Amino acid sequence: MKKWISFVLDRPWVVIAFVLVITAVTASFLPRLIFDASIDAMIPADDPVLIDLREVSEDFGSQELFFVAIQSDDIFSPSTLKKIFELADELATIQGVTDVQSPFNVEMVESSFFGIEIRPMTFSLPQKPEEIAQFKEDILSSPYAGRLATSDGRGAALLLDVDGKSSERNIVINEIEEIVNRYRGPEDIHIVGDAYILNYTEKAMKQDLRNLVPFVIILITLVLYFTFRSLLGVVIPLVTVGASLIWTVGIMSWYGIAVSMISMVMPVILVTLGIASSIHILNKYQESLAEGLSKREALEQTFDIITSPVVMAALTTAAGFASLITAFVHPIREFGVLTALGVLVAMGLSLSLIPALLILFKEPQVRRNDSDEKETILTRMLDGITKWAVVHPRRLTVIVLVVVLTFAFGATRLTLESNIVNYFGESSPVKKGTRVIEEIFGGSMQVSVVVDTGEEDGLKDPQVLEEILVIQEYLNSWDTINHATSIADVIRELNQALWDGDPEFYAIPDSREGIAQQLLLFTMQGGTALDELVSYDYSRALITAQMKTLDAKTMSDVINQVDEFLANRYGNSELEVRLLGTPKVMLRLMNRYVQTQVSSLVSSSIAVGIIVALLMKSIALGLLSLVPLLFTVVLNFGIMGYAGLPLDAVTSIIASLAIGIGVDYAIHYISRYRLELAEKGSVEKALRATGISAGRGIVYNAFALIIGFLVLVFSHFRAISVFGVLISATMIVSSLAALLVIPLLLNYFAKRKRTV
Structure with missing residues (x-):
């Protein structure tokens, strides 16, 4: 790896030119990006439940309901009847709407001289009192009572058949929505149905991406500036993460993989995660400069020390995401593979583009002995946390066990959810309708x-x-x-x-x-x-x-x-x-969410443990790195159980993410501890030095991740907002676990080794 870093430092423009070319090529595929929020996309095409539904749709027509519901104090008033009649007529003119069933045109079977007569419920718009009375009697005594008109006069419905084979289906839905908007007031008119929910979801997904990605970039920019207080500390991480995001989404678009409800969070995750390795690299670079080294020497020392933990962190994070390949739900598998790819791309750019840019920029001003008050407070806090973990191991162990058992009980109250309607907030038109x-x-x-x-x-x-x-x-x-x-x-x-x-x-x-x-x-x-x-x-x-x-x-x-x-x-x-x-289909999905959770948890834990053990050449350290992560997972499920937050398509991926992302803290802590122990010889001194140096990077890293993930709270989707809160909570827990549980265990094993 030293040869690679030397090559990059000697020929930075070659690296930069290569990155620019790949970025330009992948960016050219971005306009081809497609969206798909359908429930069918969640299940493999050969699943028996989906096959049955598809066969029935072919034989009997679509099994989806598409309602336009009119809510009024009295739907049988002349003005409301006129509005319903005209709305139905106008909707029927839309190309792509094959049928509009209204209270006026549904078939009525009557006795006649020829045996029976089949006629519309009414031939004309009823406006006179006697006409309205007859119409009301007819519709409420028919099989359509309660379906197209309610006996209390509060509601009427139009049932639409929308051409499911049309490639312009979203255009048809938009036309329906535009017409309905003109007819609203004083009556409330709602659109409800799978096709409308799908259309609304896809529009909300696009709007979320337009709003949330720039928002997270702005927040991350502020975090980087207040962390490093230099333009260099802001520009380089953003350029690196921007390139990795373009590469990943470009590849996604190239392969024709649609953005789903799950993968729509990928850009925010990649932006947030991509900053993590940059923070560790720049943090160590500043430390090296503070030692009085030249720019080249500081970069060589930085990457000599930081490359191993950066690679390990990226591989374990990618393994956490890649474990989702075992998921039953197809979009979850796509999300796992693509995000794992994005993490690896970000790692590659961190070890190539970042040193190439740093060698070209003037080194930042570094304060060696006159750190500001905030830094002093953070240093004292980190040293105090480590000292407490070393001096009071039994007390800390009891606290950890009590917390784990408390939240493990909360995990038993976990519920499931697969209805996309419940992914929206109460104020959304989907939920209201x-x-x-x-x-x-x-x-x-x-x-x-x-x-x-x-x-x-x-x-x-x-x-x-x-x-x-x-x-x-x-x-x-x-x-x-x-x-x-x-x-x-x-x-x-x-x-x-x-x-x-x-x-x-x-x-x-x-x-x-x-x-x-x-x-x-x-x-x-x-x-x-x-x-x-x-x-x-x-x-x-x-x-x-x-x-x-x-x-x-x-x-x-x-x-x-x-x-x-x-x-x-x-x-x-x-x-x-x-x-x-x-x-x-929803019931099928709920059962598969549980299977996805179990399989991904097991596979991610095994993969992460093996990767850490191999790279650190220690099975014990591989297992040690998993302890705070399992602690984090239990707390995540406990929070969900106590808060009544269900396991759904989005939240079912949190545990694997917590393992893949949270292990970074353990890796950086353990890697730095091994260096400090080799230098200082004393376990306690090594732990306290590690708590301050690695701890500072962990705190900055966790703060950046938390801020980045909390951006998801502003999503149109309640499920995504909950995901943002929960993944932020796991970052808090996993960083604290790394700062407390890891030194506790390292100290315990060191003492046990000395005793033996």
Whole structure:
């Protein structure tokens, strides 16, 4: 490595030119960056749950709900009815909106001279009192009551079909949003649905990146300036981290990897982490200059001492991120690999670009013996912490054990979350709209049951239709599931209409022939929408219902109990019955978050331990470096448990990050301790010298990381904000653990070795 540093110091412009060329090439790919926040992207394409959902979507149409909900004191007032009518008409004109189902145009089945008549709920906009009264009676006595209009008059809904295959889907959603905005007031109008949430999420992600990355750069700039109080200490780290970020994101764009809800935090993480090695390098450089060395000598000494810990820190941090390759969730794997790559790129630039720039710049002014008051206070604090750890080991051990046990208990209260709606704050339009749909219409997610008879025209069997009604009644028995509908409802409506509307005949006919004739009559009279309820050969039926947004445990209980009911009733029958839908996908994700957490924790701990052991040529030191990290992980889960913060797609990566990032402190501390011990010969003197020298770098480093990660608090997403707070908390804990637990253990093993 000495030869490499000598090469860089002798030919700095060669290194700088190479970095500029690579930066320019990778930057050219940045305009091709794409975004994808869909839940489908979270799960492998060959997962059975996703395959089932995809097959049903092909047979019966999209299983996504897209609501435009109108909230008013009285939706049956003339002005509100007019607004709903005109809004529906205008939305229908948008290219890409294939259908708009409104309270006015839904099909109504009536008795007639020819048996039945199928007509719209109303042929014209009702404005006169008698017209409104008739319309209200018709819609509230129809199967659409509660779905498109509520009996209390507080809400009406438009159900939209948005072309899912259109490459311009976001443009369609933006047009819908623009039209809806014009119609708002005095009525509240909300847009709810998977497509809208996806569109809003992607826009919020882009806005976050535009705002948060410059913000973190500004804050890091301030931290660097107050740390080194020189232009050199600000420019060089920022140039280095900027180049590494461009390289990483450019490679991401080159490979066509989309920015996800998880990987959107990568730029902030890379900027923040990239500063860390720069701080350690510049801190040591200033120390060397303070010893009276020339610029060249100071740089040679700096990189002779700092290269090993910088490489170890980068490799272990990269290993922590790379451990996420074991994750079930695809975007988490991409995030892990890309961030690991970014860390390694930053390491390479730290050991090439930084010395190349430092040799060209005039060395900064360094105060040798007249450090300012803040430095004196920090030095005394660090020395006091180390001295306390060495002098009172038993007291510190008891405190550490009590803290670990307390937070370990809190970890048992950890919950899960996979609903993207809950990633937003209460004030976001996504959360507001969802809450309205939940309160007024009974649910914002669609859950479906597929009934497969296995034979053509199997659905024309009265017994099969009766079983479909049993499933509907069971679904509707849940407070959290509403408006279960199926082909059986259409058959009952037709049968009642054929008997002059007699309520007694709102039932399934007794014979196959009767059912077949009614379906034929329905089609001949212009009835539509059967394609969304049955397959073309009448072998399969779809039961759909609206489900409320629930917390993870409640949703898991509901889904599992519905699955159990279907398995018990139809497990040994000729009918194949399956539950599917977005809630089922979410449940799948929640289970995988736990697997991701466990696998990444184990793999990152093993990888980090092995890397440290190999580089330090000591198994004991490899294990020692993990102790404060496991302490940090326990505290992280404990905080989440006590605070009621769930384990989700974003927070599930924190533990691996804490291990990968937090080990840097242990590495720098142990590396410096070994040098000080070789020089001073006394364990206590070496620890106290290490506590001051390495401790200063750890404090500056941790402060920069904390400030950088706290920027995420300002994200549009509650999940990202929580991530920022938690990862900042882990940095506080891991730095304190390095300053307290590491000297405690080093002193303990040194005493034990002397005793033996």
